[in-house]
Amino acid sequence: MFALSTSPIDARALQDAMRRPEAGAFVCFEGWVRNTNEGRTVTLLEYEAFEAVACSEGSHILHEARERFGLLDARCAHRVGALAIGDMAVWVGVVSGHRGEAFAACRYIIDEVKKRVPIWKKEHYSDGDSGWVNCECHCGAEVHVHAEPVTEAQLYARQVCLPEVSQEGQDRLRRGRVLIVGAGGLGCPAALYLAAAGVGEIGICDSDTVDASNLHRQILFGIQDIGAPKAERAVDRIKSMYPFTIFTPYPERLTDKNAMEMFCKHDIILDCTDNFEVKFLINDAAVLSKKSAVFASIYQWEGQVQVYQPGTETPCLRCQWPDMPEPDCVRTCAEAGVLGAVPGVFGAMQALEALKLLLGRPALPGLLLFDLLSGQPHRAGLKRSASCPVCGTNPTIRSVDPANYGDGLDVEVEGAGEGNGTFDGFEVIDIREPQEIRERPLAGLKSTAIPASRFEQDSLPLSTDGRYLLCCAHGARSKYLARRLRARGYPHVFSLKGGAEALV
C-alpha cells in the first residue's frame, strides 16, 4: 500500500497495522527533512507529486519488493506539500519471516521510490534562494553513464588509422595551439571540430554576448545562454565535452594592443570574424608574428577560405587587397541574411585546414570559393605578391598600427586649433574635385588642393615623414584615402573628421 499524505505521517499507526503472528522481522526507514544540502542551509521543503502516477508506480514498487524478497507485507507513505526541518518526509515499513530479507527489501523500496516515483522536492535556502533538487542542471546528482575511464587512444582511434594522421600526427595535434578569433557562426563549428580531433590548446576570443538571433548558426549556444559572454560560455560548453583539451577564453576585442601577445601563445590563428578591420588586423599580426592564419568569409549562400602560411608561397590578405576595403562595401549577416549550415560548412573547413597544417601537410593553395546554393566550387589561384605591404620584400607595414584598422585616423576639428585657422603641424590637403572646392572652399584654412584621383599614381606628392591632414566634403573619402596611404608607407596621414562641412 502506497499513500501520499498532506498531513504528518503517523508511523506508530502504520507499524501497528502491519503486525501479524507469522512476522519474525519488521524493518522501517524514515526520511527526515535535513537542515543542509550541499553546504547550503535549508529552511523549508516543498514536495510536489504527480498523484495518479506516483500512487501506481509506488504500489508497483511495493508489489515487486514483496515478490522478490518474499515479504509478508510492505507499505510506504510519502508527504506532499510544505515541510519543516525535522519533519518526516517518507516512511517505509516491511514485514517478513526473517531479518535478512526485511533489511534488503526496505533498502530496495526507498531506493526505487527515489528513482521512479514522480515526486519533486523544492528546497528553500536561508539566503532566500530556492531550487528543485535533481532538476538544476549543475547538480551533483548527475548520472555518469560511463564509469570506466576513457583513454585518448579510444577517442582518436578512427582518425589515427588514417595514414595521413597516424599516431605521430595525433601527437602533433595534441601539441597544437589554435586561436579562434570570433565565436560565431564560423568559430563555433571550428572549435568543436578542433577539440574533437584532440588539439591540445584552443583559445577563443570574442567580446560579444549571445543574442537570440545568433542561435541558428552559433551552435555552441542554446537559449539558456542568451545574454552570456560568448567566449566564456563557449569554453564552458566545450570543455565539458572534451576534457583532454586546454581551453582559454579571451572575452575581449582583438585590438592592436593585445593581438601580438595573444598570437604568440598559439601556432595557428583562425579568422572567424565578420568585419574587415579585424580581418586585416589578424592578417598583419599573423604575418608579423610569423603565424599561420586560416581566413573564412561568408556572404549569404557562398563563402571563401584562404590560408596564409609563413615561409611558403601562400598569399596573405594584403597580397590581394593592399588596402583594406571600405567597411561600407560589405554587408554583415545581420543585413544580408544567412542560413546557419553555410558558416557551418566553412567553419568546419577552417578546422580542417588548421588540422592539416598541424599535421605538417601543405596549406590550401590560393582561394577556395564555394557557392553552396548551386553547389558550384571555384578555386582561384592566388600567389604571394612581392610588393605586398606586409608580407612582400619591402614591407611598409612593420607593426600593428591602429590606424590601419580604422582607428586613430580621424582628427577632430575641435581642439585642433581652428581658432587661428591652422591645424598645427599638419599640411592640409584638400582631396575634393576642383568644382567641389569652388562651391564650398575650406573655411579659413590654408590648404593644398590635390584631387583624390592623383593618389592612384605610382609616385606620390608626399614625403614619408610628413604629417598630412586630408580633407574631403564629409570625411569619408579622406578617411579611406588616409588608410590606403598609410598602408603604402606614409605613417602620418590623417583624415579631417566631418570634412569641409565640419569647419563651418
Next chain:
Amino acid sequence: MSANGAKNISVQYFAMLREQRGLSKESLATHAQSAAALYEELRFQHGFTLPLERMRVIVNESFQPWDVSLSEGDEVVFVPPVAGG
C-alpha cells in the same frame, strides 16, 4: 484535427517546468510529430532549462519513448527528474 492539420494535445507540467511555464496544464495545437519534437517546441517557446535527455514523458497515462508519435487528443505529461524521499 483542426483545419490547418495541427493536433490538439493536452499537456501537463510539474515542478520546475510548471514554474517556468507559469501554469500546470494547458491545451495546445501543434504540428509536432513526436513527444520529443513537442518538448523542444515548448522548450524554445518557454525557455525550459531542462534538456530532454534528463526527462521522461508520459502519453495517455503510460511512460513512452521520446520518439512516440502524437495523435489528436493525446494527454502528454513531461516528467522532470524525480527526487522523492
